[in-house]
Amino acid sequence: MCGIFGFVTNSESGLDLTSCRRILIDLFHRSEPRGRDACGLVVVSGKTAHVYKKPLPPDKFLSDSGFKDFLAQKVGLSCDGSTGKINAPLAAIGHCRLVLSGTEFVHENNQPIIVGPIVGIHNGLVTNENELRKTFTQFNKTYDIDSEIIFQLIDDYRKNGYSLTNSISKSFDNIEGTASIAFFRQGEGYLHLATNYGSLFVSQGEGITVFASEKAILQKFLKANKNIIKNCNLIDRVNPDSGRLISLDTAKSKKIEFIDGKEKEERENETFEKIIDLTDCSENKIPLKRCISCILPATYPFIDFDNNGICNYCREYVAPELFGESALEAELEKHRSHDGSPDCLVGLSGGRDSSYGLHLLKKKYHMHPVAFSYDWGMVTDISRRNQARICSQLKIEHIFRAANIPVKRRNMRNNIEAWLRRPHLGMVPLFMAGDKFFFSVARQLRSETGIPLVIHCGGNDLERTDFKAGFAGVREGNHGNRFYAFPLYHKLKIGLFYLSQYLLNPSYINESFFESVMSFFTTFVARDDFMYLYQYIPWNEEELVNTLLNKYAWEKAQYTENTWRIGDGYTTFINYIFYNVAGFSEFDTFRSQQIRAGLIDRDTALKLAHKDNQYDMATLKEFMGQVGLNLEEVLTRIGEIPKLS
Numbered sequence: 259m260c261g262i263f264g265f266v267t268n269s270e271s272g273l274d275l276t277s278c279r280r281i282l283i284d285l286f287h288r289s290e291p292r293g294r295d296a297c298g299l300v301v302v303s304g305k306t307a308h309v310y311k312k313p314l315p316p317d318k319f320l321s322d323s324g325f326k327d328f329l330a331q332k333v334g335l336s337c338d339g340s341t342g343k344i345n346a347p348l349a350a351i352g353h354c355r356l357v358l359s360g361t362e363f364v365h366e367n368n369q370p371i372i373v374g375p376i377v378g379i380h381n382g383l384v385t386n387e388n389e390l391r392k393t394f395t396q397f398n399k400t401y402d403i404d405s406e407i408i409f410q411l412i413d414d415y416r417k418n419g420y421s422l423t424n425s426i427s428k429s430f431d432n433i434e435g436t437a438s439i440a441f442f443r444q445g446e447g448y449l450h451l452a453t454n455y456g457s458l459f460v461s462q463g464e465g466i467t468v469f470a471s472e473k474a475i476l477q478k479f480l481k482a483n484k485n486i487i488k489n490c491n492l493i494d495r496v497n498p499d500s501g502r503l504i505s506l507d508t509a510k511s512k513k514i515e516f517i518d519g520k521e522k523e524e525r526e527n528e529t530f531e532k533i534i535d536l537t538d539c540s541e542n543k544i545p546l547k548r549c550i551s552c553i554l555p556a557t558y559p560f561i562d563f564d565n566n567g568i569c570n571y572c573r574e575y576v577a578p579e580l581f582g583e584s585a586l587e588a589e590l591e592k593h594r595s596h597d598g599s600p601d602c603l604v605g606l607s608g609g610r611d612s613s614y615g616l617h618l619l620k621k622k623y624h625m626h627p628v629a630f631s632y633d634w635g636m637v638t639d640i641s642r643r644n645q646a647r648i649c650s651q652l653k654i655e656h657i658f659r660a661a662n663i664p665v666k667r668r669n670m671r672n673n674i675e676a677w678l679r680r681p682h683l684g685m686v687p688l689f690m691a692g693d694k695f696f697f698s699v700a701r702q703l704r705s706e707t708g709i710p711l712v713i714h715c716g717g718n719d720l721e722r723t724d725f726k727a728g729f730a731g732v733r734e735g736n737h738g739n740r741f742y743a744f745p746l747y748h749k750l751k752i753g754l755f756y757l758s759q760y761l762l763n764p765s766y767i768n769e770s771f772f773e774s775v776m777s778f779f780t781t782f783v784a785r786d787d788f789m790y791l792y793q794y795i796p797w798n799e800e801e802l803v804n805t806l807l808n809k810y811a812w813e814k815a816q817y818t819e820n821t822w823r824i825g826d827g828y829t830t831f832i833n834y835i836f837y838n839v840a841g842f843s844e845f846d847t848f849r850s851q852q853i854r855a856g857l858i859d860r861d862t863a864l865k866l867a868h869k870d871n872q873y874d875m876a877t878l879k880e881f882m883g884q885v886g887l888n889l890e891e892v893l894t895r896i897g898e899i900p901k902l903s
Contacts, residue, residue: 260369260381261289262440262458263470264300264351266449266509267344270465274342277486278333281468282350283320284482288475290316292381293356296368300377300442301328302349302449302506303335305534307377307442309370312540313362313868316354328539347506349449351440353379360402361861363868364548365540367402373409377536378441378450380405381457381471385435408437422446426501427516430454438471438496444534452501452514460502460511463490467504467511552850553863557840557902559728575854578719586794590623593711600628600655602711603703605696606648607631608641610822613648613812614802615715615791620652627713630657630703632696635666635884636828640813647810659699669770670828671885676765678895683839684730685759686832688766688774695777700788711789718792720799720851721822723844730755799857822848822870827881834873834893840902845870 263285267273273281286297297319298311310328312319319325336348353369360367369379384390384404390411391399397410411432415425422443430437430452438453451458451469459476460469466487470476476493484490496502504511547556549569554561562570595601604619606612606629619625629649631637649656673688700712732748732755760766766774806812822845833843849863849870858866882889 260356260379261292261354261471261475262351262379262381262438263289263468263475264349264440264449265466265468266347266349266504266506267466268347268507268509269344271344271463271509272465272488273344273486275330275334275337276342278337278344278348278350279329280486281483282329282333282352284479285352285470285475286316286320286354288479289352289354289471292471293354295357296355296362297353298355298368298370298379299325299328299350299352300370300379301332302442303332303346307536308332309372309377309536309538310540311353311365311368311370311538313365313368324540332539347509349442349504349506351379351442351449358383359404361864363864364402366400369403369405371401371403371405371409372536372538373400373406374413375444375536376409376413376441378405378409378439380408381438382436382455384408384433384437386433390432404435408433408439409441412441413443416443422450422503423501423514423516426450426452426514427499430499430516440469444536447506449504449506450501451496451504451511452516453496454499456495456498458496459493460496461490461493462511464488465509466490467502467509469496469502549850551860552853553842553846553860553867554850555841555846558842559725560733571850572854577855580796581794583795586791587623589789589794590625594624595626598626600707600709601626602713603627603700603707603709604629604713605631605700605715606645606656608637608644608648610802610806610812611718611721611792611797612715613644613806613810615713616648616652616654617805617810618791618795619713620654626654628655628657628707628709630659630699632699633658633660633663634695635661635663635670636690636881638827644810644812647812651810657703659703661695665769667885669768669773671887672768672770673766673774674885674887674892676763676768678892679765680759680763681839681896681899682729682759683836684726684755685766686729686835687726688756689832690828697786697788698776713789713791715791718797720797720855721844721848722851723847725847727752827877827884830873830877831881833871834878835896837871837873838896838901839899842867843871 265281267278282299294315296311296313297316298309301308308328310325312322312325314322333348336344336346338345351370355362355368362368370377384407387404387407390407391397394411394414396414397407400406408429411429412425415428416422420428433454436455436457438455438458439451441450443450451460457471458469459471459473460467461476461480468476468479468487468490470479473493473495480487480490480493499516501514501516502511503514547563548554549563549572550567551572552569554569554571556563558569564573593601602619602625604612604616604627606616608631616627616629619627629645631645645656670689677685677688704710704712727748730752732751829844833845837843846867849858849867852858853860853863879889882892
């Protein structure tokens, strides 16, 4: 089960900021064997309970820069500014999570959890949560974990006039399973400890009381820290169906024994004002509200949820109707050569879709393609190597066109710098304006080669990223990745949006202006008469990846298990922006589409999206070097952008 631990201290302990940090780090390390899926901490300093948590194992959690800053700042509130000594009451409770229910990649499932006026942690498993929720229908279910119901029960009984002891007792009477808990409640100047099965141990010293889930953990901890914790020699077990109240003022504890409290007790007269606020300081947390069917958050453009928590994109989902393989065969037959001469042009980025599409066209459909690639300054070494592998093994011609790369990179830098002055998520696609000339290259090569059929291997419905236009005020439709299918009204709306942003931020009117205008024309205005392979036939990720890896030694990025958007500094960068500002990225939309298509379940999607969203710093650094920007300065600026909620 999970590991819970913590302490309450005051100036009598003689501790300082450094020793308090050492104590907490040591407790995390020693509790690690009980849970490695996520970590969290509450620090009560001043009149606020501050929370920080992440889905990281203890070693990574403790090295997380956000956690280090959190620890220094919040513990520091109870310390003298000049000496660093504790000069005000300080309390902290920590949690090392072993996932039993509710994926750790939903922020709110990790502990500590905030339930009304309570912030607390739980070790154990409530086995009758579903039955309890049928009885206590007044409780909303915010989390996918059983711990929530315990604190809801305690708070409800407390609000209805029961004493604290009796509230805990009655709550424990209702639950089945195991529970060792530690929590703070607004207006009550105690750390509350309680257990129904005895997995909780306490030791009291001079100006400090410490607790942990196991006696051995506490023993080893006290031995290792005997030089900084005074007179903390005895360890008491908190017996089953009992607890401790540890005063935030005195750091001393008193035993409480649960009673058979069937009758209401008078509310305790003593009131406290120790905790007046509860705040979650965790960085980059996934937005509180996500669709319970897919994983799209409340920050997704034009999203709404019904009373059951299901988003409109799930409610309105209609499986895409593919044209079908017979239609594909019929179209290809119109162009197929029977003497081996080239009969189609196929765009090749080196990514998984274009590489596999080229394989299908040559091996399955017996076409004689000519591949073409366009380097706009952001084509990576991985992509180039994959292009070479595919073309050499398939024995097909490869036409390569390159832009004036220094100019393209300079244009990208200009637009990023302009965006950072007045950031708006709807303007992020402007960064890749140079990439859209890929379509112009396709038209040019069609004219040069005399090959009329141009095939793109995009258009796969699962990889739609229409939310980018959504941030520009245009709701996604049924056009997939084919921009020409945007209704005229939507094209005009996007154009007016861009115009307004140019007027509000004249920095966009720079060397890149002509390229941006032409990119818009190429994408939204010019005729799109290309063929899109995956609008005819199903797209199967497993089959696609296995074929590329086994037949062509196709190369994946080293930093991720995902095979989409690999080795691409630009997409790594924009996904970093979307994830840090809006709480989701292209990967969340991809996984949500997979859920709707019945390919994966929601828990799997959450875990995969979390992994996908772990950006590679080396890739970001390389990208910033290519466009000539300082990575630290850019990421600092992005961090200052207000988060959507």
